[in-house]
Amino acid sequence: MQSTQKQENARTPERWNSTPVPPRVAERAYERVDETEGGCWISRYSTASHGYAQIGWQDAGRRSVVLAHRAAWVHVNGQMPLGMTLDHLCKERRCVNPAHLRMLPNFENARRTNGRDWPLGTCVNGHDHTHLIRTAKAASPRGYRMICGTCQRDRRRQWDANNRDRRRQAQAAYRARKKEANA
Numbered sequence: 803m804q805s806t807q808k809q810e811n812a813r814t815p816e817r818w819n820s821t822p823v824p825p826r827v828a829e830r831a832y833e834r835v836d837e838t839e840g841g842c843w844i845s846r847y848s849t850a851s852h853g854y855a856q857i858g859w860q861d862a863g864r865r866s867v868v869l870a871h872r873a874a875w876v877h878v879n880g881q882m883p884l885g886m887t888l889d890h891l892c893k894e895r896r897c898v899n900p901a902h903l904r905m906l907p908n909f910e911n912a913r914r915t916n917g918r919d920w921p922l923g924t925c926v927n928g929h930d931h932t933h934l935i936r937t938a939k940a941a942s943p944r945g946y947r948m949i950c951g952t953c954q955r956d957r958r959r960q961w962d963a964n965n966r967d968r969r970r971q972a973q974a975a976y977r978a979r980k981k982e983a984n985a
């Protein structure tokens with residue numbers, strides 16, 4: 803159980819940070835920064851495979867890690883509520899300029915995958931919040947995830963349509979075999 807949780811967190815680093823960031827750590831986000839012409843503050847803290855810079859610290863022997871851009875945001879705005887995450891408006895994962903960050907609910911951010919962008923409050927296909935449904939997913943801190951139910955239903959229908967012929971062929975082959983066996 804423990805290891806499943808860890809793997810999930812490695813893929814979705816925003817979930818690491820339900821623990822408060824100490825002020826002294828939040829401040830460190832600005833220590834090693836290169837400013838770009840576009841106004842990004844590129845952190846020189848090391849990045850993990852997810853591409854985000856991260857800052858580690860020790861508290862009473864317990865090791866913690868926070869994404870550098872989240873530390874920077876906390877320094878300016880205070881701790882983030884659980885279930886919220888940060889989105890880079892500049893798409894630069896190592897950027898720690900708070901002006902380039904906006905706070906979103908996790909489900910909102912999860913709908914904005916692969917650098918694609920669309921208006922807040924809708925999914926990629928334009929369905930608003932009334933289309934959201936809960937899925938049972940224990941890895942989330944709240945024990946469920948929010949997804950677009952209409953998109954999920956459409957994907958299932960599409961999958962069914964794509965596989966209808968294959969399924970009919972499989973059923974016909976099965977009936978033929980059964981008929982042969984009974985003959």
Ligand SMILES: [Zn+2]
Pocket residue numbers: 841842843892893894897898899902
């Ligand atoms: Zn930036």
Ligand SMILES: [Zn+2]
Pocket residue numbers: 925926927928929933950951952953954
């Ligand atoms: Zn949708």
